[in-house]
Amino acid sequence: MNDKYTISIVGGSGALGSGLAFRLARSGHNVLIGSRSRERAEACAQELNQKIGGTNIVGVTNLEAAQQGEIVFLTVPYGNHGDTLNEIKDHVSGKIVVDVTVPLVPPRVARVTLPPNGSAAVTTQVTLGESVRVVSAFHNVAAVHLHDVDHVHECDVLVFGNDKEARSVVVDLADQMGLKAWHGGSIDNSVMGESLTPVLIFINKHYGVNGAGLRITGRPAA
Numbered sequence: 001m002n003d004k005y006t007i008s009i010v011g012g013s014g015a016l017g018s019g020l021a022f023r024l025a026r027s028g029h030n031v032l033i034g035s036r037s038r039e040r041a042e043a044c045a046q047e048l049n050q051k052i053g054g055t056n057i058v059g060v061t062n063l064e065a066a067q068q069g070e071i072v073f074l075t076v077p078y079g080n081h082g083d084t085l086n087e088i089k090d091h092v093s094g095k096i097v098v099d100v101t102v103p104l105v106p107p108r109v110a111r112v113t114l115p116p117n118g119s120a121a122v123t124t125q126v127t128l129g130e131s132v133r134v135v136s137a138f139h140n141v142a143a144v145h146l147h148d149v150d151h152v153h154e155c156d157v158l159v160f161g162n163d164k165e166a167r168s169v170v171v172d173l174a175d176q177m178g179l180k181a182w183h184g185g186s187i188d189n190s191v192m193g194e195s196l197t198p199v200l201i202f203i204n205k206h207y208g209v210n211g212a213g214l215r216i217t218g219r220p221a222a
């Protein structure tokens, strides 16, 4: 793989997906915004291109995004996670799929709710199969901060997945977006990243924080 990718974002018209698209495109990657509506995707792409002063974001359907991306991000609400996985399943074999899904169940979004098989990311790995290198990450990053070009990120990113090389690709992408990312281990560990988000949402509400985050202390050995 090159270090400049074609990166698709299924559900990319939303808050987190468009924030990731903005940061990835600013880092020089070609980005495909996926949506159920081509018009919505194109409008989102146009707005982000104007913000960046570039042309490297294109709006497509979710299906085209899954087909054309070298790396495919999945950024839809948990309630639509299963249906969207089934839609992209036949088009992502051999690719890295980056799942940001937090299993929130409205209206109780400040409470941890776990899917039957442990986490959204395990569901993704089981549904897509072992030919897909599923990585889960960005669960704890507030979308509003990704959109703010001047924001200096204080929230670290935990990156989970069974394929170390695929995790490293996502750690590097996060770094390019201005975020400090850490390998967090296998996809089974994703439950921890996913579970921290309702806690952060609770902290946001309780203390009036605009996008609470988390930071890992300690320094890697040289």
Ligand SMILES: NC(=O)c1ccc[n+]([C@@H]2O[C@H](COP(=O)([O-])OP(=O)(O)OC[C@H]3O[C@@H](n4cnc5c(N)ncnc54)[C@H](OP(=O)(O)O)[C@@H]3O)[C@@H](O)[C@H]2O)c1
Pocket (backbone or CB within 6 Å): 011, 012, 013, 014, 015, 016, 017, 034, 035, 036, 037, 040, 041, 074, 075, 076, 077, 078, 080, 084, 100, 101, 102, 103, 104, 138, 139, 140, 141, 142, 143, 144, 197
């Ligand atoms: N927002 C955050 O700060 C944040 C932070 C960390 C993790 N996350 C996670 O990231 C994911 C996306 O969050 P978000 O806040 O960006 O969500 P969102 O804005 O509510 O939705 C993202 C996109 O999903 C698509 N969508 C909505 N309903 C759908 C349906 N019924 N079927 C298929 N697609 C549907 C929409 O795209 P189209 O209508 O254009 O198809 C929408 O733009 C969630 O799993 C969330 O838990 C969010």
